[in-house]
Amino acid sequence: MAIERTFSIIKPDATARNLTGAVNAMIEQAGLRIIAQKRVRIPRNQAETFYGVHKARPFFGELVDFMISGPVVVQVLEGENAIAKYREIMGATDPSKAAPNTIRKAHAKSIGENSVHGSDAPDTAAQEIAQFFAGNEIVG
Ligand code: CMP
Numbered sequence: 001m002a003i004e005r006t007f008s009i010i011k012p013d014a015t016a017r018n019l020t021g022a023v024n025a026m027i028e029q030a031g032l033r034i035i036a037q038k039r040v041r042i043p044r045n046q047a048e049t050f051y052g053v054h055k056a057r058p059f060f061g062e063l064v065d066f067m068i069s070g071p072v073v074v075q076v077l078e079g080e081n082a083i084a085k086y087r088e089i090m091g092a093t094d095p096s097k098a099a100p101n102t103i104r105k106a107h108a109k110s111i112g113e114n115s116v117h118g119s120d121a122p123d124t125a126a127q128e129i130a131q132f133f134a135g136n137e138i139v140g
Contacts, residue, residue, distance in 0.1 A: 001081050002080070002081070003079065003082075004078070004079070004081060004083050004125070005035070005076055005077065005078050005129060005140075006076070006078075006082045006083045006118055006119045006125045007075070007117075007119045007124075008076075008077050008086060008119075009067075009116065010072060010073035010075070010115070011067065011113070011114065011115055012066060012067065012070035012072055013066075013109050013113035013115055014115040015039070015070060015073060016070055017107075022107065023107070026089060026103050027077060027089070030079075030086075030088075031079055031080070031085070032077040032078065032085060032086060033078045033140070034075055034076075034077060035076050035078045035138055035139055035140045036076035036133050036137050036138040036139065037073060037075045037076075038073070038132075038137070039072070039073045040071065040073075040132075041068065041071055042067055043068070044068050047068050048064055049131070050128070051063055062112060063112065066113065074132045074133070076129055076133060076138050083119055083120070083122065083125055086119075087120070088102075089102055089103060090102060090103050090104055090118050091103060091104035091105050091108075092104065093114060094111045094114075095108035095109070095110065103116050
């Protein structure tokens with residue numbers, strides 16, 4: 001199976017509750033390696049660009065406001081089938097529909113404040129990683 005990279009965000013609801021380590025433990029237990037990580041506040045214009053695909057959705061404003069409301073931890077994860085594997089351990093977007101033993105089932109508060117983001121495909125993973133990390137910040 002191919003070694004892939006995916007992009008992850010530990011969102012403001014999780015950093016506010018001091019859950020970075022708990023989320024990272026679930027990531028590492030699943031066999032993914034955290035090969036880049038930094039804690040940042042996302043500027044509004046960067047959040048709007050990052051979630052540009054959702055611009056027409058009714059929740060866009062709320063989503064951007066939430067993502068800039070506090071610190072986030074941005075990460076690059078590496079491993080076999082990393083994109084699908086991370087989406088599996090994150091669980092469904094809506095935590096009430098998330099499977100047991102997933103990050104969102106364990107920690108998310110709502111569909112908006114859902115603790116983590118993970119890329120959905122190889123092209124978006126590459127784009128999202130490049131929005132937050134220079135090549136020399138990623139150490140595989
Ligand atoms: P994420 O994986 O970061 O990608 C887009 C985000 O939009 C998603 O997680 C949710 O946090 C958010 N989102 C999706 N649907 C809704 C909704 N109905 N209301 C508020 N936020 C939403």
